[in-house]
């Protein structure tokens with residue numbers, strides 16, 4: 001990955017002071033401005049390369065679109081539901097979190113809430129059945145703690161395999177089987193369409209009468225209106241809530257309910273959790289800036305395999321091939337299909353970033369959208385471009401072949417990296433005798449082969465006052481041959497070449 005330059009970071013919430021310290025020690029200027037409203041944040045954000053938040057800052061599409069320099073949003077905590085990750089990805093901004101920093105604190109608050117719920121009913125926990133919906137980091141920690149009180153733990157998670165949860169003493173089953181068996185239910189999922197209202201009128205009705213519920217995950221996983229109805233009818237015997245749909249909740253009816261214990265979203269508010277999250281997010285940003293590794297990214301997974309020095313040259317190659325093909329088809333209609341094929345064992349695991357790199361080269365046009373490896377595929381999709389990629393097994397030479405289709409016509413280029421330099425081996429079926437070094441100012445042109453071509457071109461360039469640095473002719477070709485000339489500077493008027501060539505394109509890479 002090319003180093004990401006982060007000079008200024010805004011911390012918009014109360015994040016442990018170690019975060020600022022670590023960032024500053026690594027040469028990053030940090031400004032703390034807590035309690036900004038949305039308009040303040042929109043006005044402020046344009047001056048920063050990075051933003052560090054907890055859950056209170058709403059990083060909406062408006063904020064992201066106002067952020068002309070932003071490259072990273074660091075969430076010092078777990079949930080990224082306060083960040084518009086799709087809008088960030090489209091803008092090419094990396095979003096990262098620190099998902100394990102506050103796990104223990106959230107688990108401790110969860111079992112405290114359960115213990116307090118017990119008091120309403122004056123019952124023991126020993127021998128009771130706890131249903132855990134969401135068996136990730138926190139769900140697991142809650143299970144082991146509640147087992148120590150003698151509770152039987154059952155659960156449901158669509159991703160964590162039953163054999164894994166069985167090893168932590170949690171028997172998995174469908175939600176339909178789970179609801180009627182539980183004395184207590186605790187939810188530990190992210191908030192997303194499939195988990196919104198998981199506990200609702202219909203599912204409360206399937207539960208044991210008097211079931212007690214805990215939500216220390218996200219407001220809305222337990223439908224608040226349904227919870228109130230269940231509490232009123234006695235179907236739900238008590239609730240422990242750390243989170244609400246609206247925070248702080250303006251509607252106080254649940255907060256004031258005699259059978260509800262509430263906290264104002266305190267699950268991560270311990271000294272230990274804050275120190276871990278603050279340190280983790282700062283170190284993750286520093287490692288990314290230093291080009292060491294990318295940890296905690298919730299988008300931009302493509303970057304994870306771009307930290308080796310070799311990958312940098314291949315990324316440069318992909319971007320350059322994309323730029324060459326784009327230049328050589330500018331006179332035609334916009335392309336709508338791109339196929340990227342990598343070959344050679346060394347590129348086996350690289351087709352994902354090579355694909356994004358080629359798209360960056362194809363889409364870069366100096367406009368505001370600024371393609372990068374993070375947003376390339378979503379920008380291509382938005383532009384109606386179908387991208388396919390594959391890897392050819394069995395070929396030893398590493399290379400990247402790109403084909404683009406424009407109204408049924410196909411343009412293609414093949415490149416590789418030799419001696420650390422990206423090179424073009426072939427363009428539109430013209431295989432170059434001397435591979436073209438993809439650096440500097442390049443003039444590509446298609447012309448009928450003629451013994452006079454080189455001298456005419458030399459004369460033309462001399463007249464234009466532009467020095468020729470290299471000349472690559474094809475050794476074999478199908479159709480009219482393509483040539484490439486390295487130039488000391490770009491030509492002022494490409495149109496003047498018309499008498500000599502059929503098609504021409506110029507670019508700097």
Ligand SMILES: NC(=O)c1ccc[n+]([C@@H]2O[C@H](COP(=O)([O-])OP(=O)(O)OC[C@H]3O[C@@H](n4cnc5c(N)ncnc54)[C@H](O)[C@@H]3O)[C@@H](O)[C@H]2O)c1
Nearest residue numbers: 078079106134135136137138159188189190216217267268
């Ligand atoms: N109250 C707080 O202060 C606090 C602190 C930390 C985390 N949290 C929240 O707690 C939640 C859990 O955090 P985590 O670190 O354990 O996350 P995690 O990603 O480790 O675990 C979430 C689990 O939910 C599962 N899941 C997804 N969809 C599901 C569905 N439809 N039904 C059942 N399970 C489903 C996932 O497979 C995953 O195993 C998150 O919402 C997080 O934001 C709250």
Ligand SMILES: O=C(O)[C@H](O)COP(=O)(O)O
Nearest residue numbers: 054055056077078079268
């Ligand atoms: O998802 C989380 O990490 C928790 O909800 C904690 O949020 P906070 O950092 O705003 O306390």
